[in-house]
Amino acid sequence: MKFCALILAGGRSARMGKVKPLLPLPRKNAGPRSALATLACLYSSAGVRDVLVVSGFHAEAVEGAARALSLAVARNLRPERGMFSSVRVGLEAAPADCDGIFVHPADVPLVGGHTLKLLIEAASENFDAVLIPCHKGRPGHPPLLPAVFREAVLEHAGGGGLRAALAGLPGREVDTPDPFILEDMDRPEDYRRIERLARIGSVP
DSSP states (O other), X not given: OOEEEEEEEOOOOTTTSSOGGGOEEEETTEEEEEHHHHHHHHHHHTTOOEEEEEEBTBHHHHHHHHHHXXXXXXXXXXXXXXXXXXXXHHHHHSXXXXXXXXXEETTOTTOOHHHHHHHHHHHHHOOSSEEEEEETTEEOSOOEEEGGGHHHHHTSOOTTHHHHXXXXXXXXXXXXXXXXXXXXXXXXXXXXXXXXXXHHOOOO
16 A cells, blocks of 8 residues: 655744744754654655645745655645645645555654554555544544545535544544654644653654
């Protein structure tokens, strides 16, 4: 099966005050790298070669960083319409031959490779539903969308965002020991927490 990933990096980052996908994150025994570079490495390590970054606000900076990482880009021309508008742009631009599409907000940068492995394994066994990673009963990111549901998501009116669009589709939870699927960064205090967690490294 072939998988691709959408990295949603089109937000205004107003509450953070800095461009979130470009924020540096520390690493154990290595120098820091941006949230975007962290996600690029995550998907590359999982064997997902088609990674598309959806820009919007701060498009030039985000696209420049994405191209430096050899990632494809698509620009949301109306990012003020919210994150779901970036989901639409990404789904329309994603390769037509993908069997499954990860949808990953750039502000959830610490997801572990083991979580992607669990989702891919679940898809290889039975891929008739959207796969949602869950930690201790709490759903997190990134969902893995069967490509056959791409049009159904695109037809969603947009109310309630991606969560509402996926709620109307068959779904299945995939348990993971990875608490980082729940960790996002919206505000400076979130970023400071993410920095501390990044020093721990990914969950085995």
